[in-house]
Amino acid sequence: MTKRIVVTGTDTGIGKTVFSAGLAGLLDGFYWKPVQSGLDEETDSEVVARLSGLPDGRVLPEVYRLTMPLSPHRSAEIDGVAIEADDLSFPVLPTPLVIEGAGGLMVPLNRQTRFIDIFEQWRLPVILCARTALGTINHTLLSIEALRARSIPLIGIAFMGEEVADTQRTIVEFGGVPQLGRLPHLGPLTGETLRDAMISGFDLAMIAGGD
């Protein structure tokens, strides 16, 4: 059973938090967003607490809470905060933990370190969230290549959006990666609709079966 999973994506705003909420709920685990940038709207941790169906206490506190909804490196600079990579060691828990980055793999935490550098240190298995919409083939294959270049284990792709069969097939074939499933746009998006969509859209054994 995989105990710790990193959820990353090809871009910001593609559904990582919604997917993470569904996944943490299905795994009956914990959720951790180490770096939150943007505090005016509902934070990612608050969204997960609302949508995951998990009991109180399963959403771990962020290490950095940055005011502006910008790349963390810039948001930190504006707040006068120095993000230290050494502060981002993941918690060790006896239950599954879903860890969400911010934006995509190359997003900087400071002027020296990007999320992918932290993921390379962690060596935890990664799920890559990818849109099904036009443009995703390029973004997704580049992200896969970046993970491979650093030997970061990739569990597979979680597609976000309506089915686009040839696009999904093309990514899976060129990327040489499993398709874990697909989360469609949900209207309404609630804890219940998310849980149902995760159960019908994903093979949990593929996600949590390895180590």
Ligand SMILES: Nc1ncnc2c1ncn2[C@@H]1O[C@H](COP(=O)(O)OP(=O)(O)OP(=O)(O)O)[C@@H](O)[C@H]1O
């Ligand atoms: N399956 C879905 N159905 C309906 N709305 C969705 C779905 N997935 C995401 N959304 C909406 O799209 C927006 C962006 O999603 P989300 O916050 O999950 O993106 P993200 O990849 O986590 O972004 P960030 O890089 O800021 O962490 C949110 O308003 C969210 O409610």
Ligand SMILES: C[C@H](N)[C@H](N)CCCCCC(=O)O
């Ligand atoms: C503010 C936003 N919602 C995310 N938390 C951070 C996204 C950073 C993206 C940086 C970039 O790739 O240009």
Ligand SMILES: [Mg+2]
């Ligand atoms: Mg998010």
